[in-house]
Amino acid sequence: MDRSLSALWAQRSAAFRKEVAPYLQYMAQSGFPGFVVLLLIVLMIGYAGLLRDMPPQLPLVPIGVAVLTPIVAWSPLRTWLLPPDLVFLAPREPGMPVYLRRSRRRGLVPGMLALCAALALYWPLCRAAGLDVPWGPAAAGLLALLKALQTAGAWRERQLAWPGARRLLRLLRWVLTAAALTALLTQPLWLTAGFAALLAALYAAAAQLPQRHGMPWERLVAEEARTRRGWYRFFGAFIDVPVLPARVSRRPYLAWLGARVAYRHAAAYRYLLTLTLTRTELGGILLRLTALGALTGYLTGAAPLLGGWGAGAVYLLFVLIVAVQVGALRQAHRHSIWRHLYPLPERGREQALLLLARLATGAGALLMWLPMGAALTLRHGLAAPAGAALLLAAAYVLLLHPRRLRAAIRRDEEEG
């Protein structure tokens, strides 16, 4: 039984690779890899500049904790489980540990590699800044152990019966991980090891309390569906992909955006698309991208990268990425039956899409510009690159991107 479940895992893993292979090919042809390489080169130039000319007040410990915590704590799990498994695989639950062991192993290897890459970038910065951070096989071993423990913790969270308890325990794990990392970057190693053991015991004790399932079938099926949606959303930027049901977050802090749309016949599409933008994963991606762009803008502006012009270039790259993401809104409800049934003119959808694209990309571009612009102008008096970046971003967001988006919408309409 166990061997057949292990074979099933391998079969499903291979099936997913086969399923996404054509999309990977489209992605490779799209010029996206070139774009990523360009972005990496720009970032590496900035990184080298930072190593050469380290700003004295750069808060390296908080940056280290902020960068390393998600890499250490994030523990995804590909289980390939599908809704029919609740009926057909559930009777084989006793054999499932073999199946899940393969999933855990699959998740841990890329996580460890990401951790190594992050450390390879972070330690030289600490050395350049003259920060006395423990380094060596013992520290790396402790980090690897911490990462492996996260997999166990994340599994326990998946088992919890109540979503509230699950979220709370996950928050606790992330906070404790951040605390352990802070200790690692500021204290002697032996002290950190003891502190981390204490935190792990605290987490283990907290994890005993809430009710849990032995095998959290529904949670795993939902998580798998979310991961697949993520992949398809990514591929959707390059080629038409099957539409998977969207995951929805309420985001009450953005509720005013939908509520502000006036109750009018002509505003129906704007109302729908505003709610789509604020509640689906697209909204989450835009928020995270804007935050990352703002942080990168601040760091490259504070450096200042290539006399401020490098900071401007990185900023414009982020504006481009945000615009591409906002453009994905045109796929929302593209095949919805109500588009053909509601008494609404088709052009109304296009107008609403263009307006929202301008507003969302414009807001993101402005929020990302502010920290970079402030760092460049106020700290270094470099108004020219800051102003040029803002002007170019405005021209792209208000003129070029809407024109491209309109052409893409009309192309979609012709394709049906």
Next chain:
Amino acid sequence: MDTVLEVKQLTGGYSPRRPVLHELSFDVRPGEMVGLLGLNGAGKSTIIKHVLGLMKPHRGEVMIRGVSLEQDPQTYRSSYGYVPETPVLYDELTVSEHLRLGGMAYDVAEPDYRARSERLLREFNMTPKREAFSGHLSKGMKQKVMIMNALLPEPPLYMIDEPFLGLDPLGIRSLLERLVQVKEAGAAVLMSSHILATLETYCDRFLVLHHGRLVAQGTLDDVRRAAAGEPDTLEEAFYRLVSEEGGDGPLA
């Protein structure tokens, strides 16, 4: 105007070479409820899709209040409310946001939208769920959202495809009561269902569809007369009409 929906000589289907519907002609008048009966695959949903304008007729025409979809899409689409067999909702909208979007799409005046949506939420016991996302609703509740959205604009024609699937007994009663009210107010209702006893109680006329052809249409008496042996109930008449050729001749 003496008809709301008029279907003339409609032949249609997914492929021009293999029509599913053959030369169908019928109408639905103001103030009447017409039941659409047929086995699985008989063509009920295909008729509804043609009326909705989601499929193009191979031959014949479909008019709502004397207007075809090609003549005036805006008027045509404003003239019907539709409840599909499977609820189709936006995952990221709550129940009350669906009602607001429906009100905006059908250009219902804002005060009317407010009053009607409150009343519908109350009648269908959905007030506690008004802020719930559609993904968190049971199938019956999703169907209630579809029904409320169809009722909100108070259109002259209602097209309702298998509305009772998943609805609880109170939901079924609320729906039927509301359909009787809109019918008495002058609206036309075309409803397909397999629950023949309910159709018999509530519908004024019937369309019996078999292999894409109308094998009987008219009042209960007309349908009974079309079936062999003039059975007493709609269910028995339907059974005889679809289990024999053409509706006459002895039962096997």
